[in-house]
Amino acid sequence: MDYPFSEEHRIFRKAVRRFVEEELNPHVDEWEAAGIFPKDVYRRMGELGFLGIRYDEQYGGAGADIWSTVVFCEELGRCRSRGLTMSVLVHTDMSSPYLYKYGSEALKQKFLPAMIRGEKVGAIALTEPGGGSDLAAMRTTAKKKGAYYILNGSKTFITNALNADLFFVACKTDPSAGHRGVSMLLVEKGTPGLSIQKLPKKLGMHASDTGELFFENCPVPAENLIGEENKGFYYIMQGLQNERFVSAVAFTSSAQQALEDAIRYAQERELFGKKLSEFQITRHKLAKLQTKLEAARQLLYQAARVIEAGEDATTIVSMCKAFCADVACEVADECLQIHGGYGYIEEYDIARFYRDIRLWKIGAGTTEVMYEIIAKRMGI
Numbered sequence: 001m002d003y004p005f006s007e008e009h010r011i012f013r014k015a016v017r018r019f020v021e022e023e024l025n026p027h028v029d030e031w032e033a034a035g036i037f038p039k040d041v042y043r044r045m046g047e048l049g050f051l052g053i054r055y056d057e058q059y060g061g062a063g064a065d066i067w068s069t070v071v072f073c074e075e076l077g078r079c080r081s082r083g084l085t086m087s088v089l090v091h092t093d094m095s096s097p098y099l100y101k102y103g104s105e106a107l108k109q110k111f112l113p114a115m116i117r118g119e120k121v122g123a124i125a126l127t128e129p130g131g132g133s134d135l136a137a138m139r140t141t142a143k144k145k146g147a148y149y150i151l152n153g154s155k156t157f158i159t160n161a162l163n164a165d166l167f168f169v170a171c172k173t174d175p176s177a178g179h180r181g182v183s184m185l186l187v188e189k190g191t192p193g194l195s196i197q198k199l200p201k202k203l204g205m206h207a208s209d210t211g212e213l214f215f216e217n218c219p220v221p222a223e224n225l226i227g228e229e230n231k232g233f234y235y236i237m238q239g240l241q242n243e244r245f246v247s248a249v250a251f252t253s254s255a256q257q258a259l260e261d262a263i264r265y266a267q268e269r270e271l272f273g274k275k276l277s278e279f280q281i282t283r284h285k286l287a288k289l290q291t292k293l294e295a296a297r298q299l300l301y302q303a304a305r306v307i308e309a310g311e312d313a314t315t316i317v318s319m320c321k322a323f324c325a326d327v328a329c330e331v332a333d334e335c336l337q338i339h340g341g342y343g344y345i346e347e348y349d350i351a352r353f354y355r356d357i358r359l360w361k362i363g364a365g366t367t368e369v370m371y372e373i374i375a376k377r378m379g380i
């Protein structure tokens with residue numbers, strides 16, 4: 001049963017899957033080793049119409065629905081470089097939505113079509129060396145001076161730091177007002193005073209370029225303010241919902257693929273005179289993981305329905321992010337175990353998946369932060 005997807009979604013799914021299998025997967029070992037992938041990938045995805053799925057046609061988008069985003073994330077989640085998946089989602093669903101939803105018409109006209117064509121790559125800069133979970137405590141400041149904001153401070157763990165042309169930077173325009181003093185600025189690469197440094201090698205997500213940003217008296221044109229001054233925290237709280245949802249869809253799909261790989265392996269591997277998949281302990285382990293993945297997927301689809309209805313999805317999206325990350329990490333651990341020693345060898349994708357997937361208990365809001373949000377909404 002393919003409910004809730006239509007024929008159009010099925011055609012779109014095929015197109016994304018073909019692209020991932022034919023144009024991405026053959027190169028992922030090279031890109032993982034390089035710690036980055038070529039920007040041409042974005043241009044190609046722009047040509048294929050993958051970068052503006054839910055954006056208005058007037059900017060070059062497809063004007064499609066949330067289920068098209070689900071399809072896109074599920075298929076991109078099957079890329080054998082989850083780092084690439086993450087980087088692309090940062091562009092499509094974690095940075096550019098701030099421009100689309102809150103940017104002035106002039107700013108949208110200037111940058112959005114180029115982002116949808118993949119000519120300009122986006123990054124979202126929230127986290128600072130002093131902390132990521134406590135966003136209101138950020139120290140980066142922007143002081144208005146004539147026609148510019150003068151930006152000072154630093155950001156760390158920024159995905160697409162090297163490939164990005166446009167940084168959506170959270171900063172304090174009123175440092176005395178706590179979260180009510182946060183704004184968001186669109187900072188172009190090449191702005192004087194902006195320097196970028198690649199972070200040392202990560203545990204996983206190797207093809208995704210992660211770096212630090214330093215702003216030293218960086219003049220950002222005042223018209224690059226996203227939305228209104230001091231409303232940034234509200235925009236970020238909204239934006240993070242989408243970020244958490246799309247990442248959960250993608251990594252749950254990656255986990256489904258890891259399970260399929262493990263099933264194939266168990267059906268081929270022979271020991272004690274039979275296939276590994278014929279041992280009841282293995283069969284039950286695989287069945288249990290499939291059950292948990294199905295529960296994760298149904299939670300995600302319910303969240304998509306809530307988002308589609310335009311209702312507040314904060315609680316269910318937080319549940320998705322926390323629950324799906326736990327399930328995906330369990331899938332990684334158990335499926336690596338099924339591969340025995342071969343699971344520990346890079347030649348098998350499960351080794352990379354095991355390293356990659358661990359990020360999702362941390363990135364886009366940690367599991368602890370998700371449960372804190374849920375607990376507050378439970379009134380406890």
Ligand SMILES: Cc1cc2nc3c(=O)[nH]c(=O)nc-3n(C[C@H](O)[C@H](O)[C@H](O)COP(=O)(O)OP(=O)(O)OC[C@H]3O[C@@H](n4cnc5c(N)ncnc54)[C@H](O)[C@@H]3O)c2cc1C
Binds near residue numbers: 131156160367372
């Ligand atoms: C590969 C990678 C890519 C990333 N990409 C981006 C990006 O593109 N843009 C961006 O802005 N950020 C990005 N991040 C940063 C990421 O969002 C943060 O790492 C994350 O939000 C956690 O912040 P922190 O690392 O400062 O940990 P901290 O906030 O210092 O948390 C440390 C520990 O304290 C726990 N904790 C926090 N609050 C509570 C609480 N109330 N109760 C109990 N425990 C708590 C946390 O769960 C965690 O276990 C990325 C991180 C990585 C590793």
